[in-house]
Amino acid sequence: MRPAASLIIFTTLSGLGFGLAAVIGTGLLKATSAQWAIIHGFVSLGFIGVGIIASTWHLGHPERAWRALSQWRSSWLSREGVLAGAVVMLLVIYVADQIYSGTVNAWLGGGLGAGLALLSLATIFATAMIYASLKPIPLWHHPLTPVNFVLWAIAGGLLLAATLNTWQGTTHSLPPLALITLLIATTSKIAWWQSPRKHNSTPETATGLGKLGKIKMIIPPHTEENWLQHEMGFQIARKHRNRLRPIALILATALPITLIITAPHSAISLTLATILHIIGVTTERWLFFAEAKHSVMLYYK
Amino acid sequence: MTSLPPPSKVKLGLVIDLDTCVGCQACVVNCKEWNSPGYGAPLADSDPYGTKPSGAWLNRVHSFEATDHDNTSRVVHFPKSCLHCEDAPCVTVCPTGASYKRGEDGIVLVNEDACIGCGLCAWACPYGAREMDPVEGVMKKCTLCVDRIYNSHLAEEDRIPACVRTCPTSARHFGDLGDPNSAVSQLVKARGGFDLMPEQATKPVNKYLPPRDRPHIDADKSDAVDLLQMAKSATPNGFWKWLDSMLDRLGE
Numbered sequence: 001m002r003p004a005a006s007l008i009i010f011t012t013l014s015g016l017g018f019g020l021a022a023v024i025g026t027g028l029l030k031a032t033s034a035q036w037a038i039i040h041g042f043v044s045l046g047f048i049g050v051g052i053i054a055s056t057w058h059l060g061h062p063e064r065a066w067r068a069l070s071q072w073r074s075s076w077l078s079r080e081g082v083l084a085g086a087v088v089m090l091l092v093i094y095v096a097d098q099i100y101s102g103t104v105n106a107w108l109g110g111g112l113g114a115g116l117a118l119l120s121l122a123t124i125f126a127t128a129m130i131y132a133s134l135k136p137i138p139l140w141h142h143p144l145t146p147v148n149f150v151l152w153a154i155a156g157g158l159l160l161a162a163t164l165n166t167w168q169g170t171t172h173s174l175p176p177l178a179l180i181t182l183l184i185a186t187t188s189k190i191a192w193w194q195s196p197r198k199h200n201s202t203p204e205t206a207t208g209l210g211k212l213g214k215i216k217m218i219i220p221p222h223t224e225e226n227w228l229q230h231e232m233g234f235q236i237a238r239k240h241r242n243r244l245r246p247i248a249l250i251l252a253t254a255l256p257i258t259l260i261i262t263a264p265h266s267a268i269s270l271t272l273a274t275i276l277h278i279i280g281v282t283t284e285r286w287l288f289f290a291e292a293k294h295s296v297m298l299y300y301k
Numbered sequence: 302m303t304s305l306p307p308p309s310k311v312k313l314g315l316v317i318d319l320d321t322c323v324g325c326q327a328c329v330v331n332c333k334e335w336n337s338p339g340y341g342a343p344l345a346d347s348d349p350y351g352t353k354p355s356g357a358w359l360n361r362v363h364s365f366e367a368t369d370h371d372n373t374s375r376v377v378h379f380p381k382s383c384l385h386c387e388d389a390p391c392v393t394v395c396p397t398g399a400s401y402k403r404g405e406d407g408i409v410l411v412n413e414d415a416c417i418g419c420g421l422c423a424w425a426c427p428y429g430a431r432e433m434d435p436v437e438g439v440m441k442k443c444t445l446c447v448d449r450i451y452n453s454h455l456a457e458e459d460r461i462p463a464c465v466r467t468c469p470t471s472a473r474h475f476g477d478l479g480d481p482n483s484a485v486s487q488l489v490k491a492r493g494g495f496d497l498m499p500e501q502a503t504k505p506v507n508k509y510l511p512p513r514d515r516p517h518i519d520a521d522k523s524d525a526v527d528l529l530q531m532a533k534s535a536t537p538n539g540f541w542k543w544l545d546s547m548l549d550r551l552g553e
Contacts, residue, residue: 062417067415067417068396071397130394135427205500212375212512213368213370214367219364222358224353224355227433294424296427
């Protein structure tokens with residue numbers, strides 16, 4: 001599949017933003033003042049917002065994007081939109097509550113926070129299900145796909161929360177938590193890569209001509225590459241896969257963990273760790289799209 | 302509404318005969334011709350006369366070579382368009398409700414005014430039946446010529462999809478596959494019509510008819526004509542032989 005920049009930015013950054021929103025909701029990231037509550041909210045909303053804006057780039061008609069909220073009964077993409085909207089609203093209320101009441105655990109805080117955390121995770125799950133539900137793409141059609149998305153988002157959210165903590169000058173238990181979830185996310189990702197995927201469709205089932213023998217396309221249906229091949233016939237990743245996979249994990253996990261261990265309370269160290277993590281997850285996401293093969297390409301073999 | 306309707310009684314669709322298709326592309330061209338000024342936004346091309354032409358097409362013909370274990374091969378021309386699946390995955394993924402399956406006849410359509418051009422339906426379709434319009438930014442797909450088949454302004458014989466109407470070898474048939482007594486259903490039954498990628502569980506309405514078996518020819522025992530002998534006997538004799546040699550003597 002073509003690794004569209006819009007979708008890579010969207011799933012990486014909004015994943016991180018929702019991850020941070022979930023951490024904020026759990027109360028693990030405590031703002032020391034109203035200003036910091038606003039900053040936390042803005043960082044989370046910023047990542048979510050940039051991601052969602054990026055996701056509209058690839059639309060043919062971004063001005064009609066609001067229509068995507070209507071089909072939540074059947075479509076994961078629609079569900080994701082509805083959930084994302086709910087998270088943004090809850091986050092704004094949650095931050096406003098902190099500003100007004102001046103404390104973190106205001107009367108609204110508990111239930112609202114739990115709701116915020118759950119809905120944030122549900123949003124990431126819905127994003128992942130858009131891909132995991134697609135049967136023609138065996139690489140994505142796997143139970144670990146949503147698990148990976150959610151784990152990366154939690155790990156990123158914890159890392160970002162730990163970073164914000166160091167900036168506001170509170171020491172906390174977040175760095176070890178971030179470290180552990182990074183390791184879990186990495187393990188899950190490796191399991192996803194390792195677990196065998198079989199395209200149960202073949203050129204023979206695609207054409208129904210298996211009885212006649214091995215099927216090979218000899219004349220393409222046009223003289224130039226068409227939209228289907230452009231969108232679903234991306235080749236470069238498979239060539240560099242063995243190099244890019246370790247690079248992604250070194251950036252997303254190994255280097256951030258090294259920084260967390262060496263200087264867990266240094267703002268510079270954790271900021272750098274977060275930036276490296278984002279670059280690593282971006283690489284991982286690029287591979288997620290670029291490595292995936294779609295059954296339509298069986299007609300072009 | 303992108304939830305699928307309950308299975309319709311009438312299931313309009315195509316039956317494509319891979320035995321008779323000669324890969325002439327006439328159906329492809331007539332489809333483009335009819336749908337460019339027809340239903341919805343024009344079916345556009347980008348850079349059609351330039352160095353990198355591209356464009357949206359609702360019907361494409363591939364040609365495959367099938368090679369069996371004793372290394373004999375045959376060519377099969379293979380037209381491919383939307384199969385109007387019973388369990389159409391392209392419909393349920395649509396976030397806006399633009400993609401829908403009609404309850405009355407099972408035709409899968411796109412409401413282009415509500416399409417945001419996200420492309421997810423094309424990802425969900427295992428067959429590559431949907432293509433993004435490069436100019437309009439909306440998803441395009443076969444409409445089964447819904448603007449022909451019910452069109453009382455057209456002559457009776459023209460109320461069939463453009464691809465079916467134009468096929469010079471009658472390799473394409475249109476009808477109600479929900480009715481077991483219809484001509485198309487009978488054809489599917491008689492010729493062993495099959496589904497594409499049944500393992501994807503989309504339950505396509507369109508069916509394909511397999512190429513018929515070819516008679517086996519034994520090269521050694523056959524009474525095939527001897528081409529070499531034919532060529533020899535075609536060399537001139539008598540008067541023409543004399544003329545031929547005289548003219549040769551005159552030189553170049």
